[in-house]
Amino acid sequence: MHDQRVKKVVIAGGGTAGWCAAAALTSQLGPLIDVTLVESEDIGTVGVGEATIPTIRTFHHLLGIDERAFMRATQASFKLAIMFENWARLGDRYLHSFGQIGKPTWMGGFHNVWLQARAEGLAGEIGDYCFEHEAAKAGKFFTSPEAKINYAYHLDAGLYGRFLREFSETKGAKRIEGKIQEVEQRPDDGFISALVMESGERVEGDLFIDCTGFRGLLIEQTLKAGYEDWSHWLPTDSAIALQTASVGPAPPYTRASAHEAGWRWRIPLRHRVGNGAVFCSRYLSDDEARAYLLGAIDGEPITEPRLIRYRTGKRRKAWIKNCVALGLSSGFVEPLESTSIHLIQIGLTRLIQLFPFSGCHNALVRRYNEQADVELERVRDFIILHYKLTERDDSPFWRRCRDMEIPDTLAQRIALFRDDAYAYQGPEDLFRVDSWLQVMLGQRLEPQGRHHLGRLMTREQMQGALDSLKNNIADAVAKMPDHQTFLEQYYPPAEA
Ligand SMILES: Cc1cc2nc3c(=O)[nH]c(=O)nc-3n(C[C@H](O)[C@H](O)[C@H](O)COP(=O)(O)OP(=O)(O)OC[C@H]3O[C@@H](n4cnc5c(N)ncnc54)[C@H](O)[C@@H]3O)c2cc1C
Incomplete structure (x- = not known):
């Protein structure tokens, strides 16, 4: 009667995507499935992704996450808007x-x-007729259970991962530390059967979630999903990220200031500021971008500038056989407008709604992929x-x-x-x-x-x-x- 074919879920990768997946799956489907997450501290995470949009609150609400506990753990601040500077013309500014x-x-x-x-x-001005716009402009914020204000957060990505890890482990997620060396497939149908660790340990599963970041160890390197390149529309391909000390009160908005070959973010957290220069390497060298960023920051740097390369676009399919890609392994639109964490979380809610209890049937997989595609194209x-x-x-x-x-x-x-x-x-x-x-x-x-x-x-x-x-x-x-x-x-x- 209870013919459940998918019970063991293995999550490869422990960045924001991996731990969001573990948190959502354990808290929502806990008694029905086993969740194991594999991650490597040596490889580490991408370390950025600190601005969000209001849908994160719905996700947290579904999971039963307490707002103050989450904010304290991630040193979060409130976000009402993004301030765009120099986008249409030099000197322009809008929220x-x-x-x-x-x-x-x-x-x-x-x-x-x-x-x-x-x-x-x-x-x-049009903004005069919008409460959140005016509050952001004035640097003000207030919320209460009755308040109808629409907001998101700025959060520390590393601390968010740790918070979600603790949350998931208390709900029953198992964690395995180490590098995945090989992805084993069933000879008959190519479904993934196990991850083989450097230590030789085999981690078997029925459903695998690829959260291994840009490398897409399962979805690309193993299942050869292919990539739809969007760089002709979204030409930036690099970012230099750097954290600085706060130099004043945190405004309730992200700043996105355009420069000659891209733009710069400034994300005010409670304990520090996240900065980064996004650029197109055809028009600006890494050294130029680094020099630009160092010249533009306000506070003392507390980390070394770190270069991140990416290719805008998406995997041709996010779900193939018994593998679902989430986060950077499924594609990347652009940091602008902070949509990646949302796309992880909406992908998870869809996966839970379409959970393949009776197996990864073609129609189910297709439905997931079609929805993921159209959602991503609208964001793009x-x-x-x-x-x-x-x-x-x-x-x-x-x-x-x-x-x-x-x-x-x-x-x-x-x-x-x-x-x-x-x-x-x-x-x-x-x-x-x-x-x-x-x-x-x-x-x-x-x-x-x-x-x-x-x-x-x-x-x-x-x-x-x-x-x-x-x-x-x-x-x-x-x-x-x-x-x-x-x-x-x-x-x-x-x-x-
Ligand atoms: C410049 C930049 C700015 C961004 N800004 C924002 C933003 O403001 N807002 C937003 O919503 N999103 C933003 N994003 C996107 C956001 O950072 C990601 O969506 C989010 O961090 C999720 O990353 P991830 O978990 O998919 O990958 P990662 O953080 O890269 O995690 C990959 C995980 O896989 C593990 N792994 C990989 N290979 C192996 C292996 N062989 N064995 C074991 N483990 C392995 C790693 O150890 C790690 O745990 C930004 C991205 C970039 C590049």
């Missing part, structure tokens, strides 16, 4: 916040009213948008981005917004209308037309509605504490 802008109607987005009002000289389009919509003419890198061909799906979105101010969130889209809107406007894509729903209001009605929205937000923000003050009270500094 992409996680909030909702104005109040949408069934007929059309709030921005149509705002565009009408702006044309009539009645409107402020959103990231390309930032590069494509540049007016920068000051470097070959930006001229190349401005002039590049883009996927049809994105070209269609840009045309819809440019011609008719129409923005939408499709069923597979991660990013909401508000995100598309903030980035398109922030990147100076000015709509030529719009829905005329604003004209259904009188001038006075429009002015009254906009003013009351703006004033309510300003009043609420004025009453909030500074982010740093709130953080210190939320989990005490003694434990920082």
Whole structure:
């Protein structure tokens, strides 16, 4: 009656992907499966991945993770937005916040009213009508069980792995330390049967989760998934990462500042700041990127600058036979907009929903892969948008981005917004209308037309509605504490 073919799950790799997988599988399916994770301290993890998006809170909620315990363990801070600097033009600055802008109607987005009002000289900046935007701009933060604020975190990647490891081990995950030397396949159908460790130990399993990072030891080196290269759309291929001491209160946003051949991140944690320069090696050498980053940081470096190479794109299939790739082994879009940890976590929720109790049947595997593909393609389009919509003419890198061909799906979105101010969130889209809107406007894509729903209001009605929205937000923000003050009270500094 209980014909369960997949019981032993083996996770290869103990970075964020591996320990997220162990945490999700043990906490959700614990009594039904055995989970073993294999990792090598000698190889280590990629060591970056410290900015998140609000979906991480849903994942933690599903797993029953306590917010304060998680924040204390990972020295996390709150994140309301990303501050983009110098993207469309040098000197430009805009916030992409996680909030909702104005109040949408069934007929059309709030921005149509705002565009009408702006044309009539009645409107402020679009961000004035978004609570999270204004709170981020003012460096403020507050949350409580009743608060409706939409936020994410900045976290220490190494500490997050440790936190999830402890969580998973208390839920029954087993951990094996050591290097995987060989991946053994069944001769008849090529399914993976065991990981053979350097010590000679064989770790047998029914389902294998490849979390071995860029190398993709199982999905690529063994199962030859193949890679779809997206570097013609997303040309950065390198990053130099460096941690520094904090030099002031942590703002509740990530900074993404464009430079001549890429961009630089600044992620404020509770105990330090994560910095990195993302660049395209065709336009900037490693030495130049390192010198640029060292010249741009604020605080004292506390680590050596570390070079990371990557290739933007995705595995042709994330799930093959009895192996599912998660995290960097499944592909990498770009650090911009912090989507990788989300993609790991959404992949896990899908895997749990489609868990192959009765075996890795083709239709199940196909369903997983189709969903993973479309999700990733929508994220890819959103990231390309930032590069494509540049007016920068000051470097070959930006001229190349401005002039590049883009996927049809994105070209269609840009045309819809440019011609008719129409923005939408499709069923597979991660990013909401508000995100598309903030980035398109922030990147100076000015709509030529719009829905005329604003004209259904009188001038006075429009002015009254906009003013009351703006004033309510300003009043609420004025009453909030500074982010740093709130953080210190939320989990005490003694434990920082
Ligand atoms: C420059 C950069 C910036 C990023 N910024 C963000 C961000 O801000 N937000 C975000 O969401 N994501 C970001 N990411 C992505 C994020 O870092 C990853 O998605 C996340 O860290 C997961 O990595 P991973 O676990 O897949 O791989 P890794 O961290 O590389 O872990 C691989 C694991 O496999 C193990 N392993 C490998 N080979 C073997 C072997 N032979 N035997 C035993 N064990 C082995 C390693 O020891 C390690 O434990 C960024 C990525 C890059 C490159």
